[in-house]
Amino acid sequence: MxxxxxxxxxxxxxxxxxxxxxxxxxxxxxxxxxxxxxxxxxxxxxxxxxxxxxxxxxxxxxxxxxxxxxxxxxxxxxEEQLRGVIEGNPLATVHDDGAKLLALFLSEAPDPELLRHNDPTRLDANHIRVGERVIYQWCPDGARNAPDVRRFVEQNLKVSVTARNWNTVCRLREMLAG
Structure with missing residues (x-):
């Protein structure tokens, strides 16, 4: 199982x-x-x-x-996929508050051509990075004051997205490893 x-x-x-x-x-x-x-x-x-x-x-x-x-x-x-998200975090040295770092999970890898024309990092080049079926977003002023990456991705890359803060991502991984 x-x-x-x-x-x-x-x-x-x-x-x-x-x-x-x-x-x-x-x-x-x-x-x-x-x-x-x-x-x-x-x-x-x-x-x-x-x-x-x-x-x-x-x-x-x-x-x-x-x-x-x-x-x-x-x-x-x-668990392996969540471990990969955690270990592959390109913003690990930038964030200092797990409540302000988001992992936006994608239902599938976006079409490379759509991604090339609709790169979400353009919304905030200093705080957004694209990973494998995940987008990392550092929100130093809180998620409410950050660009709406979820909406942008769903509209432009045609994949479903759900976001979790970093504390939740790490806790879910612990539960899976459990």
Whole structure:
């Protein structure tokens, strides 16, 4: 079985997509996943299953839609993938506050041609770096005062994005290694 971090986009943010974590854990356990745990109230979960990533995403998105009546995009990462995000952080020497460093996870690698014409680093060349299926963004004045990389990427690169602060990324990796 493989352990995955589930990154559910927009859960419990802004009041429109309320999903109690106890109900999410119950839903995921009911799908037959083992080792179900959640982190914070914002759509982070860890599960173990025999599914591949695509099958897992489809099943979780369908189950959330059926149970809660909402479309919630789900991205998944393994412990190895999260370790790669952490070890590959090109802003590691720049940031000093994990709450102000974001990892914007992409549903898939963007088309290289689209990326060439729509490079998100142009939004803030000093604070944004593109990695493998992740964009790193340092927000020294807080995320609310930083360029909206998520919206830019979704509109221009045509991939789904969900962001987590660095503290959450590191904690999810610890849970997966656990």
């Amino acid at each position: 493989t352990r995955y971090a589930l990154l559910l986009r927009g859960i419990n943010v802004g009041g429109r997509t309320k999903v109690p974590m106890a109900e999410l854990r119950q839903l995921l356990s009911g799908l037959g996943y083992a080792g179900v745990a959640t982190l914070l109230q914002s759509g982070n979960a860890v599960v173990e299953c025999d599914h591949g990533p695509g099958e897992l995403v489809a099943e979780v998105e369908r189950a959330i839609g059926d149970r809660f009546g909402m479309a919630v995009p789900c991205l998944v990462r393994t």
